[in-house]
Amino acid sequence: MSEDYCELCDLPKSQCIHGRPPPPPPAAPPAPERKAAPRPRVARTPGASAPPRVVRHRWTPPDAFREEILVVLREAGGELDAEDLFLELEVRMEERLKPADQETTPEGELRWRYAARRARQGLLADGLMSKGRPGVWALSPEGRTTG
Numbered sequence: 001m002s003e004d005y006c007e008l009c010d011l012p013k014s015q016c017i018h019g020r021p022p023p024p025p026p027a028a029p030p031a032p033e034r035k036a037a038p039r040p041r042v043a044r045t046p047g048a049s050a051p052p053r054v055v056r057h058r059w060t061p062p063d064a065f066r067e068e069i070l071v072v073l074r075e076a077g078g079e080l081d082a083e084d085l086f087l088e089l090e091v092r093m094e095e096r097l098k099p100a101d102q103e104t105t106p107e108g109e110l111r112w113r114y115a116a117r118r119a120r121q122g123l124l125a126d127g128l129m130s131k132g133r134p135g136v137w138a139l140s141p142e143g144r145t146t147g
Contacts, residue, residue, distance in 0.1 A: 058100040065119035079138035
């Protein structure tokens, strides 16, 4: 029985690297499953010209805290320790806070405090507050004159 020999290395093709087919490429890992994008929070009634229906939130949204934060800081002279600000804000907002605002986020923070910190981020982005020192919330020069 005669075997085919490789012309490059003079070995039987079953033993040489030239006669073997290349190994198959490694299998690609499966792509992660993507979830569908969340649907908008505004519910619409049937009909093209129908106005959007108001969606009730379980907790107070960050926008509700913006003006109160500015008022508290202005009354305090432009800056205040974060814990003191939260205490004053809780007193001012107690009638508007919802029962779910006293629940905690997965990180363990009260939901209304989380919303207030998000409102602060918006005020920083709008230039009404400055970063200040760690643990201190402060108005920017623009925030002191507006309102």
